[in-house]
Amino acid sequence: DKSEFTPDENSKYFAYQKKRAVELPPPTKPNRISIECYGLTMARGGGWIGYCDAQGTQTVHELTPNMTGFHVLELDVSPTKGVTLCNSFVDRKRFDIYGKTELEVDRFCKFVKKLPTGRVVAIAITDTAVAAKRPPSDKLYDALRLLGAPQHMEKIGYRFPFAFLGCKGGAGHVLMDKTKFLLRIDATLAAGGSISDVTTEKTDVTAKVILAAAKK
Numbered sequence: 001d002k003s004e005f006t007p008d009e010n011s012k013y014f015a016y017q018k019k020r021a022v023e024l025p026p027p028t029k030p031n032r033i034s035i036e037c038y039g040l041t042m043a044r045g046g047g048w049i050g051y052c053d054a055q056g057t058q059t060v061h062e063l064t065p066n067m068t069g070f071h072v073l074e075l076d077v078s079p080t081k082g083v084t085l086c087n088s089f090v091d092r093k094r095f096d097i098y099g100k101t102e103l104e105v106d107r108f109c110k111f112v113k114k115l116p117t118g119r120v121v122a123i124a125i126t127d128t129a130v131a132a133k134r135p136p137s138d139k140l141y142d143a144l145r146l147l148g149a150p151q152h153m154e155k156i157g158y159r160f161p162f163a164f165l166g167c168k169g170g171a172g173h174v175l176m177d178k179t180k181f182l183l184r185i186d187a188t189l190a191a192g193g194s195i196s197d198v199t200t201e202k203t204d205v206t207a208k209v210i211l212a213a214a215k216k
Contacts, residue, residue: 002041002159002179004040004041004042004044005041005042005180005210010042010043012209012210013210016205016208026048026050026060027050027051028052029052029056030053030055030056030082031052031053031054031077031188031189032051032052032186033050033075033120033185033188034050035048035049035123035124035164035183035185036048036049036124036163036183037124037126037182037183038161038182039125039161039179039180040066040127040128040159040179041179041180042179042180043065044066045065045067045125045127047063047124048061048063049061049063049073049124051083051189052082052083053081053082053083053084054078054081055082059085061073063090064090064091064126066126066127067091067094067096067127068097068099068128068129069094069097069098069104069129070094070095070097070108070123070124070129071089071090071091071094071123071124071126072088072089072090072094072122072123073085073089073090073121073122074086074087074088074119074120075119075121075122075189076119076120077120077191077194079191082189083120083189086119089111095107095111097129097130097136097140098127098128098129098130101130101131101135105136105137105139105140106139108140108143109140109142109143112146112147113143113146117168117193118167118169118193119168120165120166120193121147121166121167122164122165123165123166125161125162125163128158128160129156130156130157130158132158132159141153144164144166144174146169147164147167148166148169148173153174154176156176157176159179160177160179161179161181161182161183162176162183163175163183163184163185164185165187165198167193167194167195168193170195172195173185173187173195173198173200175202180204180206181203181205182201182202182203183200183201183202184200185198185199185200186200187199
């Protein structure tokens with residue numbers, strides 16, 4: 001179902017978000033990272049990426065809703081400072097592989113190839129990552145594999161929510177599902193790009209929020 005929520009359904013979703021922000025906030029422990037996002041069909045999309053450094057100081061990047069393509073953070077993890085931001089490609093600087101597919105896939109590939117081994121990359125969406133009639137070439141998936149995506153990774157679908165946490169030359173974690181799902185990845189990062197204590201969540205918002213509210 002790629003249709004958008006109605007105004008009433010969006011109101012129910014916003015109420016759920018407020019409650020969720022209290023129960024499942026961004027990370028607060030040293031060297032933890034969280035990615036949370038959802039696509040266009042729910043409230044025009046949205047998300048954030050948050051992380052803490054070695055002292056537990058929190059940084060949260062709130063991403064602008066209704067912006068197609070990949071929002072990307074490049075992160076370094078040092079033994080002393082912990083997680084630090086190297087580059088931010090979000091909002092107007094994002095990789096808009098929906099709007100300018102070939103150009104932006106090439107830009108993303110060049111970005112990944114230049115990364116040093118051990119560099120961590122976090123990706124979120126706040127709309128749709130790809131276009132229905134202009135699917136990205138295999139070069140996009142080759143680049144994601146350099147960050148640890150599975151060899152036989154499923155292709156990203158139109159309006160599918162998508163989140164990714166990976167490391168150049170290391171392991172990666174892909175999260176994707178049908179529309180109207182809220183996605184979250186939580187993990188601990190360590191020097192050299194090690195990713196551990198990974199938990200993932202896929203919340204079926206129609207079932208958990210919209211239909212549940214209708215039964216009350």
